[in-house]
Amino acid sequence: MKAEQIILTKKYFELSNSERESIKSLVTNEIEFDDLKLFLLQTKKHVKANKLTTTDNLDKLIFQKLNSVTLQPKQYWYNTLILFLFPRDTQFFKYPVFQLAIATIFLFGVFNIFNFTNDITESSSKVAMNKPDKNLTTKQKALKYEDQNVVLKPADETQIQNPHKQNKESESILKFESDFKNPEVVNTAPIYDLLEMDNVTDDKLLDEDNEDIEKIESELIEITNEISTNSESKVFLEGDKIEKLEIKKSNSRKDSRSKPKNKIVNQKHNNFVLESEDTNLEEIAIKTVKFSVKEMAELNKLFYVINN
Amino acid sequence: MRLLKKNYKTNSDEELMLLFIKGDRKAFEYIYIRYGDYILNYFNRKLWYDREKAEDFTQELFGKIIDRPEMFDINKKFKTWLFTIANNMCKNEYKKIEIRKNTRNELPEGYQAEAKQQLQDEIVDENNFSRQLTIELDKFNDKHKEVFKLRHFEDLSIREISDVLEIKEGTVKSRLHFITKELAVKLKTYRKLIIE
Numbered sequence: 130m131k132a133e134q135i136i137l138t139k140k141y142f143e144l145s146n147s148e149r150e151s152i153k154s155l156v157t158n159e160i161e162f163d164d165l166k167l168f169l170l171q172t173k174k175h176v177k178a179n180k181l182t183t184t185d186n187l188d189k190l191i192f193q194k195l196n197s198v199t200l201q202p203k204q205y206w207y208n209t210l211i212l213f214l215f216p217r218d219t220q221f222f223k224y225p226v227f228q229l230a231i232a233t234i235f236l237f238g239v240f241n242i243f244n245f246t247n248d249i250t251e252s253s254s255k256v257a258m259n260k261p262d263k264n265l266t267t268k269q270k271a272l273k274y275e276d277q278n279v280v281l282k283p284a285d286e287t288q289i290q291n292p293h294k295q296n297k298e299s300e301s302i303l304k305f306e307s308d309f310k311n312p313e314v315v316n317t318a319p320i321y322d323l324l325e326m327d328n329v330t331d332d333k334l335l336d337e338d339n340e341d342i343e344k345i346e347s348e349l350i351e352i353t354n355e356i357s358t359n360s361e362s363k364v365f366l367e368g369d370k371i372e373k374l375e376i377k378k379s380n381s382r383k384d385s386r387s388k389p390k391n392k393i394v395n396q397k398h399n400n401f402v403l404e405s406e407d408t409n410l411e412e413i414a415i416k417t418v419k420f421s422v423k424e425m426a427e428l429n430k431l432f433y434v435i436n437n
Numbered sequence: 438m439r440l441l442k443k444n445y446k447t448n449s450d451e452e453l454m455l456l457f458i459k460g461d462r463k464a465f466e467y468i469y470i471r472y473g474d475y476i477l478n479y480f481n482r483k484l485w486y487d488r489e490k491a492e493d494f495t496q497e498l499f500g501k502i503i504d505r506p507e508m509f510d511i512n513k514k515f516k517t518w519l520f521t522i523a524n525n526m527c528k529n530e531y532k533k534i535e536i537r538k539n540t541r542n543e544l545p546e547g548y549q550a551e552a553k554q555q556l557q558d559e560i561v562d563e564n565n566f567s568r569q570l571t572i573e574l575d576k577f578n579d580k581h582k583e584v585f586k587l588r589h590f591e592d593l594s595i596r597e598i599s600d601v602l603e604i605k606e607g608t609v610k611s612r613l614h615f616i617t618k619e620l621a622v623k624l625k626t627y628r629k630l631i632i633e
Binding site (some may be wrong): 154155161165167169171172173175176178179180181182183184187188190191192194195196198323324 | 462465466469473474477478481488491492493495496499500503504567570588589614617618620621622624625
């Protein structure tokens with residue numbers, strides 16, 4: 130009752146136009162508004178003053194009636210559940226609870242006893258992990274175990290079929306491992322550079338070198354004299370380039386057959402190149418060039434090999 | 438055995454009735470606590486302010502609910518359903534009195550005769566607003582009187598009154614406005630005393 134609420138709570142001059150419209154059926158002016166307001170307030174007072182409450186006797190009679198009547202028994206949800214699981218007048222194996230228990234046991238056994246699902250995937254992954262790296266090369270192995278500190282151990286004795294081969298492989302693997310961990314610093318640059326020699330200013334060192342050079346030169350001359358007697362051509366060796374003149378084969382082919390073939394050596398960075406074909410090395414002539422002491426020593430060795 | 442303790446105070450009237458239908462006696466106790474006083478006062482006014490009669494009718498009404506709780510329609514509001522039963526009981530009582538009135542030449546107990554002429558001292562009884570209200574109210578027909586009582590004495594809404602009396606809300610409004618306006622004018626003499 131909006132109209133009654135407006136009349137009871139507000140005064141006439143406080144009313145808005147919409148509110149006056151809503152109470153138009155009850156009041157038309159301020160006098161009627163006040164009369165009705167007072168009447169409603171007094172009516173409320175009258176009702177409150179004359180309100181009755183139930184007596185104890187009345188309450189007692191009603192509750193006696195309530196307790197005497199047999200009401201429908203209270204239904205609990207778990208009662209219905211128990212009746213469903215344990216129905217009456219049926220055999221034990223037909224009980225739903227029994228059947229549910231059998232089903233759960235069966236499922237438990239399927240997933241646990243027979244090791245399905247997870248066990249299969251786990252075992253397959255383990256097999257893959259433990260597969261021996263037979264087909265991998267050492268480089269591939271190094272890449273595979275780059276991030277791991279894996280010690281490449283030789284295979285078990287039971288797996289060895291060719292022990293000699295296996296030992297060689299294990300040794301090579303161990304060597305590779307040690308080299309991989311502590312690689313040698315390979316200095317590709319020449320130990321003695323000609324430029325360095327040019328810049329040497331110590332007289333002592335130069336004197337020592339000069340003495341050595343003289344000895345080697347004398348030896349070389351002897352060798353070249355021997356070689357030159359058997360050939361008409363000469364081979365110049367200068368820096369990285371080869372200037373090859375005509376080389377004549379020796380007459381003694383028999384000697385060449387008996388003698389082993391020569392190794393092909395190509396060492397550009399040592400500023401000398403030796404190239405040989407299937408001919409006697411005795412036919413090769415070397416022009417004397419400025420070599421370092423070590424280079425000369427190497428040449429000396431080479432000639433020794435050639436002769437032998 | 439209860440797993441969870443129920444809080445009946447938060448349940449609505451309809452929920453309590455449903456619980457009572459399922460066999461919960463405690464739910465009915467809460468219904469009685471809520472509407473016991475209401476029904477008693479209603480019968481008291483309807484039955485000529487006869488307290489004993491009102492208590493008897495109250496006991497009878499709640500006894501009917503205890504005996505046949507399934508008669509309650511879940512789709513309806515409990516309050517209107519309860520007052521409808523009470524109203525029907527009063528109508529039946531009025532019919533009985535009419536029959537007795539025709540058969541006997543005496544008024545039944547508690548029946549107050551309509552005063553055709555008000556005594557002067559009663560009119561100027563400034564402190565007897567309540568009595569005057571009752572007298573003025575009785576001058577109206579039952580239709581208007583019932584609507585006024587249900588609204589101001591039982592504190593029912595327009596919709597609830599229309600459900601109890603089974604009439605339209607517009608009709609309830611028009612009857613209520615008419616009787617309220619008339620009574621306010623008639624009881625104007627008590628205005629000076631009413632001012633708070």
